[in-house]
Structure formats: structure tokens, C-alpha cells
Amino acid sequence: MSATTDLEQVLRDAGLRVTRPRVAVLGAVRTLPHADTDSIIAAVRRDLPEVSHQAVYDSLHTLTGKGLVRRIQPSGSVARYESRVGDNHHHAVCRSCGVIADVDCAHGAAPCLTAANDHGFVIDEAEVIYWGLCPDCSTACS
Amino acid sequence: MSATTDLEQVLRDAGLRVTRPRVAVLGAVRTLPHADTDSIIAAVRRDLPEVSHQAVYDSLHTLTGKGLVRRIQPSGSVARYESRVGDNHHHAVCRSCGVIADVDCAHGAAPCLTAANDHGFVIDEAEVIYWGLCPDCSTACS
């Protein structure tokens, strides 16, 4: 069974219509984790040279809404997307070059959802971003 | 001693030139925690009607660089600023109305800086955003 068939099934299972742009966008996000929208557009156009940027934006929005991809956006960065969803993992972001790495939740399966004082908020997710320098940049600066 | 004199001293202690825009910007950030740039510009212009938006952007950038204010920018929001710095507190953000509340670090004085697997990153800060609904929106939606 081809990878495309697999992607189509994922879309169908989520109750979405199967369109060529959506299949390509989902495939691109899986191939390029943490890619920004421009990179995703470029990757999609390798398969479908004529897709509009709007179709990619729409697809990303729809896929995000259905929980098939996750949108992340550290301060000062444009929107990025990843297909690893449902496990509440976190991210390390390099202050120098902006590269992003996945980090498993430090507190095991039950995520760090307990705020000390929640001010009455109903919290459903705790997002953690670890800021620092990636291996390459930290050795380059020393 | 006036509040303005106090602000001037803070700027001087940070090694910055004291200018009217900077004093007004620092005062606005202290008065309006979590305000976006537009609100800060509006607040500053109540004192100094003629300041350019660029002066406010420059001042915010400079103050952020010196650690006198902190810039926060949850996904999908514009840049916001606060003057509570140096205590590694976190934020709760309402998914519905976007309001932001301060949340003390859940793990006491030593912040949650330990990533499970840091991939060789040199981490200097862990930023936590608690996503959910604020009291007003959670009661309105139920």
C-alpha cells in the first residue's frame, strides 16, 4: 500500500474530503517536521506545481483543527507545523539559529498541567518551550 | 519622589540614556501588564502625544534587551510586554478571548529547567504557557 493511500485513509478517518492538496500538505508535514509554511508550500509544489498558497493555508488550518497536525509558533518565529500529535511533547528552540528539537515531557505521561495558581482558568494544555543554544551554535560561540 | 524620577533611575541604573519616550514606555508597561504594542503606544501618547510608533518599538526593544521588560508572544497573538521580570513566572492564556494571567512557577524557586532529553541543547530558560479558558469565557460557554 502506498504512502499516499495511507494519507488518504487518515484524512477520511478524520471526516475530511480527500483532495490532492490536503494529501500533499499532510505528507509534507510528516516529511519535514517543524517546517514553516513557506517550506511546506515549496514541498507541496514539488508534487503539485500549481497549488495556491491559499490552499496550503486552508489545508493546514483544517488539519490543525482536526488534530492531524500541530501548529507551533515560538516568539519571533513564523508558524511551524509537525505531525507528531497526541503525546504532549515539548520543544527546544535555539536562540541563535532557530532550529527546533522535540523534547519528551519531563514529568512522564501525565503532563505538567498543574499550575500553581490557575486564577480560575480551565487549563487543557501546558505548552513548554525550552530556550537555549543548539549543539552547533553553542560550540560555535565558545 | 515622583514615579517618573523612579523610572529615570531604573533606566540610568541599566546604563541607558534617559529620554521621555523611554520613561513613558516603561511606565506604560508597568501600568498595563500584558499590553500589546498598540495599547502601549496609545498609553504613551496620553503623556507625549507626538511620539512616533518607531520610538516605542525602539524603546521596547532596548528595554527588553536590558531585561527591564519581558516580551511574550503566545501563538496567534501579537507581541505583548510585562515589567515583572527575573522570577521566571509563567502565563495562562485564554483560547477564547486571549486574556493573559500570571502563573507562578509550579516547581518552586528552581524552575522547570530540566528537559527529559535535551538533545545537547544548552537550555537557559523554560517558558510555559497554560492554554485554556479564563473564568469569564468558561462560564459563558457552559
Added chain:
DNA sequence: CCCCTTTTCTTGAACAAGTCAAGAAAGCCG
């Protein structure tokens, strides 16, 4: 107290990411 150097502010244009809107095309159900 005034001058000089450096920094900061004003003005105005430019930019990038993302959004809006109208009509054409394509997916899916019966």
C-alpha cells in the same frame, strides 16, 4: 555653561505573513 560626539527620535516607505472574498473546480452521496 556650552560644545561635541553619540545615541535616539521622526518621518515615511517598505516588507512579510497571513487573511478576505468571489467565482471556478472538484469531491462525494445517492
Added chain:
DNA sequence: CGGCTTTCTTGACTTGTTCAAGAAAAGGGG
């Protein structure tokens, strides 16, 4: 296969932010 609904294309537009050049102001030395 036909029709209804969703999605895609096209192209303009908004918003938040940055860039650049010259004018103004801060602060130290004489």
C-alpha cells in the same frame, strides 16, 4: 451520472513590524 457542498484559485488587502536617512536631544569634557 447529477447535484449539492466543500474546497481551490486568483488577486487584492490588512496588520504588525522593520528599514533607512536625516533631525533632534542626551550627556561628558572643557
